[in-house]
Amino acid sequence: MSYYDLDVILTDSEKVPCKFELEVPDLGYLDNNPSQPLKAGTSVNLPLWLAELLALTHQSSTPFLTLSLPPALGDNVLNALKADPRAVPLRDQSQNFYGLGARMLDLFEEPELGVVLRRSFVVRAGEVALHGRKAGATGDAGSAEDFMRGLEEWEKKLYRQAHEGAKGHKEWMDGVKK
Amino acid sequence: MYGDLGNKLVQYAKRTQSLGFLPPYQTETVRGVTREVRDLDKDIAQRLEPFGGSFNPQADQATACTLLVNHLSIRRNKRCLLAYHKSRTDKLEELAWKGFDVVDLAGQQVASGNAGSNLGSADGGSSSLSPQEEDYIRQYSDLLAAYKGQWTDIDLTGSLEPPRDLFIDVRALKDAGEIQTEYGAITLTKNSQFYVRQGDVERLIAQGYLQKLG
Amino acid sequence: MDIDDILREVDPTFDSIPVETRDLQALTRAWIAERSAPELLDWPADGLFERINDRIKKQIEKVEEMTGDMDPKTNFALIVIQTELERFKFLVRSYLRARVAKIDKHTLHYLSTADLRLRLSSTELAYATRHQALLHHHYLSSFLSSFPASLQNLNDTSGNISMIDTPDVDTAVFIRLLRDVVVRGKGTDVDGAAAGQHGDIFILRWSDAKGLVESGSAELV
Numbered sequence: 001m002s003y004y005d006l007d008v009i010l011t012d013s014e015k016v017p018c019k020f021e022l023e024v025p026d027l028g029y030l031d032n033n034p035s036q037p038l039k040a041g042t043s044v045n046l047p048l049w050l051a052e053l054l055a056l057t058h059q060s061s062t063p064f065l066t067l068s069l070p071p072a073l074g075d076n077v078l079n080a081l082k083a084d085p086r087a088v089p090l091r092d093q094s095q096n097f098y099g100l101g102a103r104m105l106d107l108f109e110e111p112e113l114g115v116v117l118r119r120s121f122v123v124r125a126g127e128v129a130l131h132g133r134k135a136g137a138t139g140d141a142g143s144a145e146d147f148m149r150g151l152e153e154w155e156k157k158l159y160r161q162a163h164e165g166a167k168g169h170k171e172w173m174d175g176v177k178k
Numbered sequence: 179m180y181g182d183l184g185n186k187l188v189q190y191a192k193r194t195q196s197l198g199f200l201p202p203y204q205t206e207t208v209r210g211v212t213r214e215v216r217d218l219d220k221d222i223a224q225r226l227e228p229f230g231g232s233f234n235p236q237a238d239q240a241t242a243c244t245l246l247v248n249h250l251s252i253r254r255n256k257r258c259l260l261a262y263h264k265s266r267t268d269k270l271e272e273l274a275w276k277g278f279d280v281v282d283l284a285g286q287q288v289a290s291g292n293a294g295s296n297l298g299s300a301d302g303g304s305s306s307l308s309p310q311e312e313d314y315i316r317q318y319s320d321l322l323a324a325y326k327g328q329w330t331d332i333d334l335t336g337s338l339e340p341p342r343d344l345f346i347d348v349r350a351l352k353d354a355g356e357i358q359t360e361y362g363a364i365t366l367t368k369n370s371q372f373y374v375r376q377g378d379v380e381r382l383i384a385q386g387y388l389q390k391l392g
Numbered sequence: 393m394d395i396d397d398i399l400r401e402v403d404p405t406f407d408s409i410p411v412e413t414r415d416l417q418a419l420t421r422a423w424i425a426e427r428s429a430p431e432l433l434d435w436p437a438d439g440l441f442e443r444i445n446d447r448i449k450k451q452i453e454k455v456e457e458m459t460g461d462m463d464p465k466t467n468f469a470l471i472v473i474q475t476e477l478e479r480f481k482f483l484v485r486s487y488l489r490a491r492v493a494k495i496d497k498h499t500l501h502y503l504s505t506a507d508l509r510l511r512l513s514s515t516e517l518a519y520a521t522r523h524q525a526l527l528h529h530h531y532l533s534s535f536l537s538s539f540p541a542s543l544q545n546l547n548d549t550s551g552n553i554s555m556i557d558t559p560d561v562d563t564a565v566f567i568r569l570l571r572d573v574v575v576r577g578k579g580t581d582v583d584g585a586a587a588g589q590h591g592d593i594f595i596l597r598w599s600d601a602k603g604l605v606e607s608g609s610a611e612l613v
Contacts, residue, residue, distance in 0.1 A: 003555050004261050006192045012254075013185050024240045027247060029179070047181065049254050050247065053552060057246060064243045212538045219540050253551060256543055259535050267527065271496070275489075314530040321522050325492075328515045331448050332485050341478040344471060377478060 007153050011099035015045040018055070018067045048103060055107070069104055069113075072097065078116050085120035086127050089150025097152040121154075128155050132162025180218065180251035183210045184258030191265040200269055203308040208262070211255050218248045218255075270307075270315045274322055277335050277381045337380045346376050347391040354387035415444060416480070421611065423487045428612040429605075430563035430598050432494045432502060435513040444484060451477050491516065499524045500547055500556045561599040567610040568593050576600060 002008045020042050028036040031044045038044075046054075046067075054064045071077075072093035080088045090097040101117045104110065128151065131144060151159060187207055194201050222245055226233055235242035305312065326334045354366035357378060364372060366388070382388045418440055426433055435441075451473060458470045495502055495512065499520050502508045509517060528546055536544050548555045569575070569588045576585045577600045588594060593613065594601075604610040 003257065003553055003557055004264050006188055006195070006261060006265065009188050009257060009261055010185070010192065013181070013188075022239055022243065024243045026240075026244050030247075049181070050250055053250055054243070054246065056552075064239075064246070208535060212535050216538055252539065252543065256536075256539060260531065260546075263531060263534055264527075267530065308534065310530055310534045313533075314526060317526050318523070321519065321526065325515065325519045329445065329484070329488065331445070331452055332481050332488070334485060334488060336481070336485055338486055338489060341475070341482050344475050344478060375474075 007096060007099060011096035011103065012049040013047045014070065014072075014094060014096060014100050014103075015047055016051050016067050016070045016104075017043055018046045018051050018065045019043050020065045021062045022064065024064075048100075052103075052107065067107070069108070069110075070094075070100065073101060073104060073113065078113070081116050081120045085123040086147060088120075089146065090124075090152040090155070091150050093152075095153055098154045124155060125158055128159045129162045132159050133166045180214055181254045181258070183207055183214065184255045187211065187262040188258050191262045195265065200266060200306050202306045203266070203311065204262075205308065208259065211259055215252050215255050218252050222248050266311060267314060267318075270311065271318060274315065274319055275335055276384065278385075333377075336377070337384075341376065343376060345373055346379075347371060347373055348379055348383065348388040349391055350387065351389050352387060354382055357382070412447065415440060415447075419444060419480075419483050419487070423483050423490075425605070425612040426487055426490045428565050430494075430561060430565075431559040432491060432511050434511050435516070441484070441513075444480065448477065448480055448484070451480075492519070494559065495520050496523065498557050498559055499527075501558045504547075504556065561602075562597045564595055565598045565601050566593060566595050566613045567601050567605065568613050569604075569610050571609050573604065573609045575604065 020038055020040055023037055023040045025037040027038040028034050030046065031038055031042055046065075051065070051067045055067050057064060077088065077093055094100050098117065098121060101113065105114050105117075127147060131148060148159075187204060190204060190207075225241060225245060233241070307315070322335075349371045350366040350368055352368050356363050356365050357374075364374065366372070366382075371391070379388055383390055418436070422433075422436060422440070455470060455474055455477065458473075495516060502512060503520055503524065512520060524546075531546070532544065546555055569590055569592045572587075572589050574585050575588045575594055575596065577583065577596045586594075594610075601610065601612075605612060
């Protein structure tokens with residue numbers, strides 16, 4: 001649905017850990033070793049746009065490589081989210097945290113990951129909406145700033161919508177009074 | 179690595195999404211990405227040459243893998259280039275619908291003090307648009323004019339705010355020249371005030387020449 | 393003397409309002425629906441917009457005739473007619489712009505099948521076709537002609553993402569029921585259904601609402 005969507009394209013440039021299953025003489029540059037062959041078993045970080053199809057394409061029973069979850073979706077992050085979703089600056093993990101999570105859920109059977117992401121999104125979205133409505137008038141300015149700074153792209157869009165919505169509503173109400 | 183330049187283009191497009199104008203076209207980066215594509219394609223051709231058209235991926239998995247990496251890199255660059263160019267044509271089209279003039283949009287020299295002139299680069303010198311973009315917006319403006327011509331009485335590029343008052347008070351923020359109304363011509367000199375039909379002055383308000391009062 | 397009497401004196405066709413009122417209602421409903429639905433809706437096949445465009449032209453001519461007439465009664469009627477005219481023009485303009493925005497966003501999609509193309513008016517079809525051609529030519533002259541021939545297209549659906557963007561039919565919409573019906577919604581974990589009554593308002597995915605709207609059981613609000 002989104003070939004031209006800039007955020008989707010940038011999410012695809014997120015790197016994931018990959019393990020090559022075969023030796024490829026001319027791909028040493030993927031491991032910053034252009035003069036060396038890429039040996040079987042080598043782990044490299046590759047962008048999703050490359051990694052996904054290499055993992056899915058295979059002529060025999062083994063794919064060219066296998067990939068695993070990126071550190072942004074690692075156990076320590078997930079545990080922190082389970083404890084308190086609002087306290088985790090997602091942007092520090094990945095600008096496109098949920099986009100990345102969604103792509104991983106497409107590729108892996110990870111029901112627990114799905115549950116944690118969904119719950120985190122919903123809880124944080126509530127917080128985002130609150131800030132959007134009260135833009136500029138929060139009581140605890142310090143933690144609000146931290147939270148806002150930690151928003152990833154989906155949440156930033158949500159914030160803009162909440163803010164525009166609240167603003168539009170107020171303008172409309174003012175117009176009605178006149 | 180292949181695709182890094184393409185990423186740069188997309189990041190650039192994203193950073194400038196919220197701007198009201200179009201920043202300079204990234205000619206060098208676009209050229210760089212296109213060069214990458216040509217290099218990758220040449221590499222594919224060279225690898226396939228010895229097989230004379232009957233390459234069997236099963237028999238040579240390493241080559242199959244390399245070919246796939248090249249192919250995916252070309253596709254990635256295509257996507258990045260398209261997204262970058264489209265983000266700019268989208269913006270140009272948006273401005274055309276808002277009533278900005280083709281001449282302004284093509285980034286030619288405009289006298290300072292004109293509301294619609296900040297589409298070129300800040301120094302008013304060279305154009306922010308590539309020559310192809312200038313061609314495009316000229317052709318698109320023609321298309322828009324033709325489409326509008328099917329609905330002349332509606333004024334398709336008019337205001338999308340629901341009409342409240344037929345007549346409104348306005349003040350001219352700068353010299354805005356002469357406008358035609360059904361009651362005759364009015365000359366809008368700076369700071370003068372008028373009671374005019376909203377429909378006649380919408381465009382001038384949107385472009386900052388006039389301010390609606392009250 | 394009230395406003396109706398003044399207008400009737402000035403405009404002898406005043407009593408034929410009912411037809412125009414019906415069209416205004418249809419126009420208003422079409423406008424609301426088009427702004428709410430995430431995909432392009434059908435172009436009214438019964439000539440609604442051709443009639444409205446015609447009527448607007450005639451009203452403008454009438455206004456031009458009446459302008460300059462110094463009779464205060466005419467002047468007042470003139471303002472009323474012009475205000476009405478601005479409202480009509482706004483509705484048509486907003487409707488057409490909403491449609492163009494959707495067409496521009498997913499041009500290849502709407503041009504891709506005969507069924508989809510039928511949703512566009514002939515003017516829109518001409519615009520969409522030409523727009524797409526201009527864009528493709530722009531890309532070719534900017535960079536695309538440096539690509540291998542097989543990749544110079546814009547409608548590649550192989551690979552893991554299609555180049556043809558389509559509207560998100562899971563967008564949320566508000567509907568009002570026009571009859572008592574059961575409203576079914578598909579959920580992430582489980583599907584749901586609710587017994588709705590005439591007048592009830594629901595918010596649900598367009599993909600779930602579409603059937604109800606097309607069958608006349610509900611309207612978009």
